[in-house]
Amino acid sequence: MPFTSPLPDVEIPDVSLYDLLFAGLADDDLERTAVVDGASGAATTYGALRAQIDLVAGALAARGIRPGDVVALHSPNVPAFVAVFHGILRAGATVTTVAALATGSDIARQLQDADARFLFTVSPLLPAALEGASGVGLDGEQIVVLDGADGYASLRDLLGESHPAPTVEIDPSTHLAVLPYSSGTTGRPKGVMLTHRNLVANVVQVVDHLDVQREDKLLAVLPFFHIYGMTVLLNLAMLRRATLVTMPRFDLTEFLRITQDERCTYLFIAPPIAVALAKHPLVDQYDLSSVRAILSGAAPLDGELGAAVGRRLDCVMLQGYGMTELSPVAQIIPFAATGIPLSSVGVTIPNVVCKLVDPETGAEIDYPDSGVSAPGELLVMGPNVMVGYLGNPGATAETIDADGWLHTGDIATVSAEGYVTVIDRLKELIKYKGYQVAPAELEALLLTHPGIADAAVIAGRDAEGEEVPKAFVVLQAGAELSEADVMAFVAEHVAPYKKVRQVAFLDVVPKSASGKILRKDLRAAEAVSA
Structure with missing residues (x-):
């Protein structure tokens, strides 16, 4: 049966994102x-x-950009990103954010699919940007290099033109604000259509419960081009009049230095950063006493790992759940909450309804009177749910059913108190001799081993071609573990059907910019070596 948030609903203003912020x-x-x-x-x-x-809005309008046009933004986290992102929206256009490390062919596909008329980039990424732009016929007049490059307008040039912002009228409920592309970890990236109301709603739904204050300094290392960084960092900070401290890419030493020197108070991270904060000896060389809270998202965070980070930095540790198609947040652990296990993703946010369904039969799973429900696929309905996938009604219909429920593809449980725990992706579950094994559970266990720096688990194949849990392990510096050691460690802590039965050692686990394990890359490597 459906369940709602234990938090009271909020009023969602009927305004554009620019007007809200x-x-x-x-x-x-x-x-x-x-x-x-x-x-x-x-x-x-x-x-x-x-x-x-x-001024960015005025410069775009002077170049013929009108409401409904799509403008691409291809940049890491730098201050100019904030001005350009919101300048595009102020002009009434739609922003399609491009991953900073996208290849030229990736960029061309996205520009083509989104029908982008203009492209902003930065000089270090210019070669890939030009390859992508040339593939869809964008010329030099339609490209701005934010930090400057010979033959192209810069952001300084646009600001110096002093064109006034245009007067635009948009309907927040129908006008597309952003067109991010899904990560592609489970298939070819698709343009996710999010309206101004979607983004306004999600910021308003979570802002009071994350306790970001005017005096906070938020370290922005998670990419703004990803929906997590876009909504929970960039837009939420602007609404609270807090300070964003930008980092163009993650480097642990620089991350720790900036946190120390800028006295950052609120960190937004993905699980790979949590692993470093919990385990890396370098952390002890920096004064991180300014940090009062850390929120992890983008991928499942093990509760023990999160607790270890909280103890080491003496701060509040939080977790949330979402996806691009949800703008992105659906569940969070509120800052002021007590008793919510960190192994969960917290409670459903205001104005959202969820339910769990059996992935095999589609039958609704009962909400428990006590204890925890049976696992099922998490379905979500609310004002933060996307319009659909751009130009792909088939994929939209597969994700949002006729009754308006968005099927997340994630397997979860809910407790009688409303605590939601995400077990794993439906498509990632390993089926071993009729049992379902969640890779995330085994990954969390592996990370508790002092000799293991990082780990990922996928479905390997045994001699009969059947699925078996296979672990990819990154060792801590100086650690010595054999395949048998790893398998024995897991076997001590899990039911027999969950045991790791194959092990491979890696230098690094492949991950997306948002911190998700790229299991498809591991599967591809597995196929090549088979």
């Missing part, structure tokens, strides 16, 4: 620091940022 800037907000470049320390105030946003 910037139209109401008070006089005492204008001189507050909005964004800091973590590498250089250069700061941008809220007043200067809004002026830049309006």
Whole structure:
């Protein structure tokens, strides 16, 4: 049966994202620091940022960009990203964010699929951007290199043109704000159509429960081009008038230095960073006492690992769950909550209804009067649910059913208190002799071994061609473990059918920019070696 949030519903303003975040800037907000470049320390105030946003919108309008047009933004986390992202929206256009490390062919496919008319990029990524742009016929007049490059306009050039922002009228419920592309970890990337209302709703749904304050400094290492960084970092910080400290890519030493030097108070991470914070000796060389809270998302975080991070940094540790198609948040552990296990993803957010269904039969799973429900696929309905996949009604119908329920593809349970625990992706479950084995459970266990720095688990194949749990293991520096050692360790802690039966050692586990394990890459390597 369906279940709702234990948190009260909230009123969702019927406004554009720009109006929500910037139209109401008070006089005492204008001189507050909005964004800091973590590498250089250069700061941008809220007043200067809004002026830049309006000037970007004006420059785009002067170049013929109109409401409904799509503009691509291909950049790592730098302060200019914030101004350009919101400038595109201020012009009434739709932003399609491109992964910073996308190849030229990847970029061409996305530009083609999104029908992008304009492209922003940065000089270090220019070769791939030009390859992608040339593949779809964008010329030099339709490309801006934010930090400057010979033959192309820069962001400074656009701001210097001093074109006023256009007057645009949009319907927040139907006007597409962003067109991010799904990660592709389970198939070819698809354009996810998210309206202004989707993004406004999700920020308003979570802002009071994450306890981000005006005085907070949020370290922004998770990419803004990914929906997690876009909503939970960029937009939430702007609404709270907090300060974003940007990092263009993750480097542990730089991450720790910036946290220390900028006195960052709130960290937003993915599980791979949690592993480093829990285990790496370098952490002890930095003063991280300013950190009061850490939120992990984008992939499942083991409760013991999260607790280890919280103890080591003496801070509140939180977890949430979402997906691009949900703008992205569906569940969170609220900052002020007590008693919610960190092994869960918390409670359903306001204004959202969920239910669990048996993935085999489609039958609804009963909500428990006590204890925990049977596992089932998590279905979600709410104002943060996407419109659909761009130009792909078939895939849309497979994901959002006729009754409006979005099928997440994740297997979860719910407790009588409303705590949701995500077990694993439906498509990732390993079927061993009729039993279902969740890779995430085995990965979490492997990470508790002091000699293991990182791990991933997929379905391998035995001599008869049947699925068996196979672990890919990265050893800690100086550690010595054999395949038999790894298998014996797991066997001590799990039921017999869950035992790891094959082991391979790696230098690094392949992961997406948002921190998800790229199991398809591991499966591809497995197929080549077979």
